[in-house]
Amino acid sequence: MNSFNLSEWALTHRSFAWFLMILTLAAGAMSYMSMGREEDPSFSIPTMVVSAAMPGATAEEMLTQVTDRIERKLQELDGLDVTRSVTYPGQAVVYVDMGDEVTGDDLDASWLRVRNMMSDIRADFPQEFQGFAFNDDYSDVFGNVYAFTYDGFTPDEVKTYVEKIRDEVQALDGAGKVDLMGTREQVVHIEFSADRLAALGLDAQTVLSALSAQNRIVSSGSIQTAQERILIRVSGQFDDVAALAEAPLRIGGVFFT
Structure with a gap:
């Protein structure tokens, strides 16, 4: 008995063979067009x-x-x-x-x-x-990255505007995490005169501890009335750099200005 010969069968049934080839190509094209795909696919790293x-x-x-x-x-x-x-x-x-x-x-x-x-x-x-x-944020994918440039604005002003934009983007449907990169945090550098500290009998760490204690948020008590409870707050916190520079210090029972 002769075995089945696919090539011979295709040559003798050309019309049907062409039909199967066209059907296969059409099915493949339809599958490709309907296949799910994402520009930034999500994945999990365990x-x-x-x-x-x-x-x-x-x-x-x-x-x-x-x-x-x-x-x-x-x-x-x-x-x-x-x-x-x-x-x-x-x-x-x-x-x-x-x-x-x-x-x-x-x-x-x-x-x-x-x-x-x-x-x-x-x-x-x-x-x-x-x-x-x-x-555990390895699988986070940034769909869009926006860069902000500025001319005539300070870094703090730009940061304020960008933070408002971040809040609006975060509220959009489908938005995930929105991060800011390259922002500058406000920092106050305190420099001491070693000669003046030595003349006053102080050291830098003692002065820093006194400033930290003055800038601390603490409860100062409360007053209870018949209708409400009123909180008392005595604040020595520094509102700006000038207040920090002019702050009087109490160290060991002695005031320094």
């Missing part, structure tokens, strides 16, 4: 970075007092694949890798559990421990 800081600690102290505690607690996490860590003097970085079966909403729930776990053990760390920082 890794979170947990950073911890304790200034002044050696790498060995960070390993035994911080890194090991974090990794032991993370072993309780459902769906955990592996943890990887890097320890530096004063800083520890732990990578939390989830298994391939953890995706979508389950992955978001896992990151929330990681944060809760770290909150649960926060009190177990030394007093010098400064806390945790979490990063």
Whole structure:
């Protein structure tokens, strides 16, 4: 018995063969046109970075007092694949890798559990421990990037305008996270005269502590009436740079102006 020969069959049934070829091409073209596609497709990376800081600690102290505690607690996490860590003097970085079966909403729930776990053990760390920082934004995709230039405006004025634009963009339907990059934070630099401090018998740290205490927000009590409770606030906070420069200081019972 002769076996079936596809080439011979196609040559003897040319019309039907052409029909099948055209049908296949048409079906492929329709499938391609209807196939879902995105310019910036979303995807999930099953890794979170947990950073911890304790200034002044050696790498060995960070390993035994911080890194090991974090990794032991993370072993309780459902769906955990592996943890990887890097320890530096004063800083520890732990990578939390989830298994391939953890995706979508389950992955978001896992990151929330990681944060809760770290909150649960926060009190177990030394007093010098400064806390945790979490990063699980690997899969964020910026659909649009806008650059703002300015002429005749100060950086603070431009920042104010851009922040208003950010709020309006954030309110748009379908908008995700809106970040500002390259902005300048307002910073006041305080310079001391070493000779004058020495003449007054002071040091820079003492003066900074006095300024910090004066600029602190504290409760000054309240007055309870029959109708309402009135809060009392005595504020010594600095409103501008001039107020900071002219601030009188009380150090050791002595006032300095």
